[in-house]
Amino acid sequence: xxxxxxxxxxxxxxxxxxxxxxxxxxxxxxxxxxxxxxxxxxxxxxxxxxxxxxxxxxxxxxxxxxxxxxxxxxxxxxxxxxxxxxxxxxxxxxxxxxxxxxxxxxxxxxxxxxxxxxxxxxxxxxxxxxxxxxxxxxxxxxxxxxxxxxxxxxxxxxxxxxxxxxxxxxxxxxxxxxxxxxxxxxxxxxxxxxxxxxxxxxxxxxxxxxxxxxxxxxxxxxxxxxxxxxxxxxxxxxxxxxxxxxxxxxxxxxxxxxxxxxxxxxxxxxxxxxxxxxxxxxxxxxxxxxxxxxxxxxxxx
Amino acid sequence: xxxxxxxxxxxxxxxxxxxxxxxxxxxxxxxxxxxxxxxxxxxxxxxxxxxxxxxxxxxxxxxxxxxxxxxxxxxxxxxxxxxxxxxxxxxxxxxxxxxxxxxxxxxxxxxxxxxxxxxxxxxxxxxxxxxxxxxxxxxxxxxxxxxxxxxxxxxxxxxxxxxxxxxxxxxxxxxxxxxxxxxxxxxxxxxxxxxxxxxxxxxxxxxxxxxxxxxxxxx
Numbered sequence: 001x002x003x004x005x006x007x008x009x010x011x012x013x014x015x016x017x018x019x020x021x022x023x024x025x026x027x028x029x030x031x032x033x034x035x036x037x038x039x040x041x042x043x044x045x046x047x048x049x050x051x052x053x054x055x056x057x058x059x060x061x062x063x064x065x066x067x068x069x070x071x072x073x074x075x076x077x078x079x080x081x082x083x084x085x086x087x088x089x090x091x092x093x094x095x096x097x098x099x100x101x102x103x104x105x106x107x108x109x110x111x112x113x114x115x116x117x118x119x120x121x122x123x124x125x126x127x128x129x130x131x132x133x134x135x136x137x138x139x140x141x142x143x144x145x146x147x148x149x150x151x152x153x154x155x156x157x158x159x160x161x162x163x164x165x166x167x168x169x170x171x172x173x174x175x176x177x178x179x180x181x182x183x184x185x186x187x188x189x190x191x192x193x194x195x196x197x198x199x200x201x202x203x204x205x206x207x208x209x210x211x212x213x214x215x216x217x218x219x220x221x222x223x224x225x226x227x228x229x230x231x232x233x234x235x236x237x238x239x240x241x242x243x244x245x246x247x248x249x250x251x252x253x254x255x256x257x258x259x260x261x262x263x264x265x266x267x268x269x270x271x272x273x274x275x276x277x278x279x280x281x282x283x284x285x286x287x288x289x290x291x292x293x294x295x296x297x298x299x300x301x
Numbered sequence: 302x303x304x305x306x307x308x309x310x311x312x313x314x315x316x317x318x319x320x321x322x323x324x325x326x327x328x329x330x331x332x333x334x335x336x337x338x339x340x341x342x343x344x345x346x347x348x349x350x351x352x353x354x355x356x357x358x359x360x361x362x363x364x365x366x367x368x369x370x371x372x373x374x375x376x377x378x379x380x381x382x383x384x385x386x387x388x389x390x391x392x393x394x395x396x397x398x399x400x401x402x403x404x405x406x407x408x409x410x411x412x413x414x415x416x417x418x419x420x421x422x423x424x425x426x427x428x429x430x431x432x433x434x435x436x437x438x439x440x441x442x443x444x445x446x447x448x449x450x451x452x453x454x455x456x457x458x459x460x461x462x463x464x465x466x467x468x469x470x471x472x473x474x475x476x477x478x479x480x481x482x483x484x485x486x487x488x489x490x491x492x493x494x495x496x497x498x499x500x501x502x503x504x505x506x507x508x509x510x511x512x513x514x515x516x517x518x519x520x
Contacts, residue, residue: 024338026324033342110331133331143331153327160335235498251486258495262486273498
């Protein structure tokens, strides 16, 4: 199989395979551990996540239950379950334009099992890359990393224990705690927002490879625009704004691998958020402003 | 000169230190990572070392450093700009069992709550938009700047008062001063937009749930 086929195979395995794994997530100095049981039963994904801190999530029968033992509550969301671990991005059609997708020549042997290393390297500084070590036998990712252009790891997931197929007990899909007597809370699911035309005829001057993939406006005139290169995702929020004691004219921040840039101008506030390097959200913010100003000038008779 | 050239074998402690450092830098092999993770599970001192190495690594890379402090304290600190909410959180903090589940709940709902507020205001959530100010609760209040400020504060409070959002905010270590000379975005504001972004690009609740299970904060 080539690199693209391994990427597809990994995504399929995360849905199709039956497995029980201990997963460690590290981002900067944070490290978290959880266990996951996953299977496909009658065409539906069933999944159980358990954190050593006590929280549990069970997805089955079109519902997601969030179990909080300390409060003795179960919050129920109605939805058609898919894999919680399936946050590994799908293979975009144009991925080769801006990323180098390749299998590394050194195939590591992990605890006696063969694996391959799949690398999705950004070709410029506007996006992060991904790196996976994939178990040859199960096609599951034993390790996944988000890396920047300089190959610094921003975030990583490690499967530290993995059982597949028959080794996964039926009991793994049941809650770890007895939920008898727990308060059950049902959460409403939001209906899908309606897609509407963009506030601009086009959105030029975006970073290379990025384009608008979705735009929506709510009842209060607030715009949400999704900008993507097929793999990296950036959201832009445009809101009417008459000034606020809580806001500044230009501000920035970072949460995990998400960068945020916010500007206020011409009675509007724009906020750009993305799991991309800072330069990308900054460039998108500038592009929004330029396009908005051009649009405003064109509107003057 | 490398250690090999010195021909001095590493002590077990030195080897573990090197492994921790390599793990934080993403340079530890998968096999070693797995073994180290098992040691971490058993050894609180080693866990602290991972944190310390992480902080050092971030300093070396000029990455702003998150503060490893008690979650409840951090939430209160994050909410200091909204005193009324801070007071409310004080109450929560004084009821540990309640707060623990709030901070610990897998905050799938947090993303939903924030999304509903930002994206679906028609469901009765207050709006931050100046063009649509709500009626002042106190009929003696004069309209204008004061009322607008109150409206904005009320909206801000609404978001921050949601304990799930507070938990999300507390865990996710908002970074300040990403670029020297640029003012940091208020933490609650930032958390709200990041949550909305996550909801927007992965609109199904279930795909956010894993992240939120991890975002359960310390207890």
